[in-house]
Amino acid sequence: MGLNNQLINQGEAGRPTCTMKIRNKPTNILPGFGLTLGFSAFYLCLIVLIPLSALFVSALRMDANEFWETITSPRVLASYRLTFGASFAAAIINAVFGLLVAWVLVRYRFAGRKLIDAMVDLPFALPTAVAGIALTTIYAPNGWMGRLLAPLGIKVAFTPLGIMIALTFIGLPFVVRTVQPVLEDLGTEIEEAAASLGATPFQAFRRVLFPELLPSLLTGFALAFARALGEYGSVVFIAGNMPMKTEITPLLIITKLEQYDYAGATAIAVVMLVLSFILLLTINLLQRWAQRSRQCQ
Amino acid sequence: MMTIKTWITHVVLGVLVLAIPGYAKDIKLLNVSYDPTRELYQEFNKAFAAYWKEKTGDTVVINQSHGGAGKQARAVIDGLEADVVTLALAYDIDAIAEKAKLFPKTWQSRLPNNSSPYTSTIVFLVRKGNPKQIKDWDDLIKPGVWIITPNPKTSGGARWNYLAAWAFALEQYKIQHPDQKDAEKSGEADAYSREFVAKIFKNVPVLDSGARGSTTTFVQREIGDVFLSWENEAFLAIKEFGADKFEIVIPSLSILAEPPVTVVDKVVDRRGTREVAQAYLEFLYSEKGQDIAARNFYRPRLESVAKKYAEQFPKVKMITIDAVFGGWQKAQKRHFDDGGVFDQIYGIK
Numbered sequence: 005m006g007l008n009n010q011l012i013n014q015g016e017a018g019r020p021t022c023t024m025k026i027r028n029k030p031t032n033i034l035p036g037f038g039l040t041l042g043f044s045a046f047y048l049c050l051i052v053l054i055p056l057s058a059l060f061v062s063a064l065r066m067d068a069n070e071f072w073e074t075i076t077s078p079r080v081l082a083s084y085r086l087t088f089g090a091s092f093a094a095a096i097i098n099a100v101f102g103l104l105v106a107w108v109l110v111r112y113r114f115a116g117r118k119l120i121d122a123m124v125d126l127p128f129a130l131p132t133a134v135a136g137i138a139l140t141t142i143y144a145p146n147g148w149m150g151r152l153l154a155p156l157g158i159k160v161a162f163t164p165l166g167i168m169i170a171l172t173f174i175g176l177p178f179v180v181r182t183v184q185p186v187l188e189d190l191g192t193e194i195e196e197a198a199a200s201l202g203a204t205p206f207q208a209f210r211r212v213l214f215p216e217l218l219p220s221l222l223t224g225f226a227l228a229f230a231r232a233l234g235e236y237g238s239v240v241f242i243a244g245n246m247p248m249k250t251e252i253t254p255l256l257i258i259t260k261l262e263q264y265d266y267a268g269a270t271a272i273a274v275v276m277l278v279l280s281f282i283l284l285l286t287i288n289l290l291q292r293w294a295q296r297s298r299q300c301q
Numbered sequence: 302m303m304t305i306k307t308w309i310t311h312v313v314l315g316v317l318v319l320a321i322p323g324y325a326k327d328i329k330l331l332n333v334s335y336d337p338t339r340e341l342y343q344e345f346n347k348a349f350a351a352y353w354k355e356k357t358g359d360t361v362v363i364n365q366s367h368g369g370a371g372k373q374a375r376a377v378i379d380g381l382e383a384d385v386v387t388l389a390l391a392y393d394i395d396a397i398a399e400k401a402k403l404f405p406k407t408w409q410s411r412l413p414n415n416s417s418p419y420t421s422t423i424v425f426l427v428r429k430g431n432p433k434q435i436k437d438w439d440d441l442i443k444p445g446v447w448i449i450t451p452n453p454k455t456s457g458g459a460r461w462n463y464l465a466a467w468a469f470a471l472e473q474y475k476i477q478h479p480d481q482k483d484a485e486k487s488g489e490a491d492a493y494s495r496e497f498v499a500k501i502f503k504n505v506p507v508l509d510s511g512a513r514g515s516t517t518t519f520v521q522r523e524i525g526d527v528f529l530s531w532e533n534e535a536f537l538a539i540k541e542f543g544a545d546k547f548e549i550v551i552p553s554l555s556i557l558a559e560p561p562v563t564v565v566d567k568v569v570d571r572r573g574t575r576e577v578a579q580a581y582l583e584f585l586y587s588e589k590g591q592d593i594a595a596r597n598f599y600r601p602r603l604e605s606v607a608k609k610y611a612e613q614f615p616k617v618k619m620i621t622i623d624a625v626f627g628g629w630q631k632a633q634k635r636h637f638d639d640g641g642v643f644d645q646i647y648g649i650k
Binding site: 077137141145147161162240244245246247248258260262263264265268 | 371372374375378396399400452454455457506507508509510514517521522523524633637638639644647648
């Protein structure tokens, strides 16, 4: 409590505008709030909530014991670990290299920039099965990447590493496309200002640029992560689908459906949904925190 | 917001639009099938349309839907308006009868030969020259022989592979224990088969989710020494990728794969297409239909056509799923459902 007060006091003393902004209650100057909100709520219900609630209803057909057994069987647990682990790793890779790509595209002018810019969106446009087949072709032991890696003892296709690569591929555009506009708006002036005040390039990046980019980076990360969690099409080709080793959760859902075990399939789906929602919510909160601390500087 | 009245108008209009083809002279049929029958039904549909035109004067257009057998069955359960279904195994059609109750559970006795107008079997596709000298099922359990098969949990076709291997092991046990009465029904025989199948799956490096994925793994990725395949798919692979790359090995014993067909009663009665749908399936049993099936590498049932294609389809000793496993329902439950023998092989309880 004491610490909290102190922080707020400090904030008010040092930067009065910040706390003002946050505490401001939004007033609606624009007309049509009720109508548009009503429409948005209706639309979200129709497109998102109703299908998802059907999921819960059909999972509820199981009794609690059965439900628990289904969602905690060793095979399903192994698939959660793999799916969340590989998706998280892929999203991290995308965050780092997506930032780099966005940086290059925004800050430098070079021949072929537009072309590279357009290429970033390809993973969006490509049917995921095509991506999966293409990646497997390259990384299979006889593919031209797989052949180079095999003598080093690195196996990519049909291992968790391959799954991670597929997920990195499909998630690439998210970070680039969320960071890019922010970076474009930023301009080089603030870096120059930082430099003129004696900051090293690294300091300028860490203290000036990065806090500005963090919210959009987190958004991109969250989108890439969420996309990877639900991905099925590209992964099944490269995963090899070995029980306990390279089975992703969506594959287990399909496996259940192949047995016409609708309830079992939806039970796992519900777990995925709840876990994903919690994770996305956490990331959202993190992002808000990042935005707020940025505004306070 | 739409009022209830406009809603009703829309629904009525929609229904009318859907119903109009029924009033016209053109008849439309939807045949929901599985992946490897694409070429077969392309040819067969043309032949049937010509036959029906000649017989009745009506034009019949047959739409085809292909996909994994399980997925296709679920689409029908969820409301895809199939007049006829032609799938890879009875289990999937049973599921439609059971879950959606679109036709009686006794559907399989309505047409001759277990409602399966054409059959196939499981064979080995090996690389040219058969470098690992794979001749029969017991060559598959040798260390260093890599086997490609789809995952029986997700692929209907792969369940036939697994069961064929199991049946071979039972037979082998029987031969090794000639004095034991009803040897194949004993617990030891069962344990022997389980171990045999477990050894086979130890040599499987990749479990693709469907047959087409496995074909790619074997043919394009060049992974594995032998590909367990339906005979018709093996022929297709050779036709497509060249006889200089692969050859077919017929094991000493295999399983009779019966892809069954049925009319979907509730749909044809609602759409008034029962007569033509029934004729469509019966035409599969005709000489013409059987010939088309044989040309597309399915084994014909009709003696006269079988004779004509005898060279293409060598004689194999085949067991049936009903005789050895007591039908699909039992086989599925014991071997492929969660916690079943296949899962146990992989150490999953």
